[in-house]
Amino acid sequence: MQNVFGHIHAHFRDELTLHKIADIACMNEASFCRYFKKNTGRTLTEYVNDLRINHACQLLLETTNPIAEIAEDVGFNSFTNFNRCFTTRKKVSPRTFRKVVI
Known part of the structure; x- marks a missing residue:
């Protein structure tokens, strides 16, 4: 599994x-x-999306790049899907996350 x-x-x-x-x-x-799923408690998609969202959080905090660009940079091919996944996992939209945390 290391590979x-x-x-x-x-x-x-x-x-x-x-x-x-x-x-x-x-x-x-x-x-x-x-x-x-047995070993991580998550599906592959959930695991990958969590990695992407966590990296997006870092970019939202460290850059002023547009949110749509960040969504693409972290691997989401749909801005709508990015917003939905981000909001589901973080309980706040990417825009609000950037405003509140900064």
């Missing part, structure tokens, strides 16, 4: 497919999903 986590952390900004990650783990997709 899996290494790959995820190195490429979380890129499009990560279940097929590719399962191949790295030398497992079929269904087995990998069960194994990953």
Whole structure:
């Protein structure tokens, strides 16, 4: 699993497919999903989105880059999806997060 986590952390900004990650783990997709959830408590998508959101938080605090640019930089291909995921995980929108924390 070290290879899996290494790959995820190195490429979380890129499009990560279940097929590719399962191949790295030398497992079929269904087995990998069960194994990953059992060991992390999260699905692969939840895990990757958490990495992306955490990195977005860092960029929101450290830069003045537009939020849409940050969303793209951290690997979200949809600004709407980024806002939804961010708000769900942080209980506040990215814009509010930036204003309140700074």
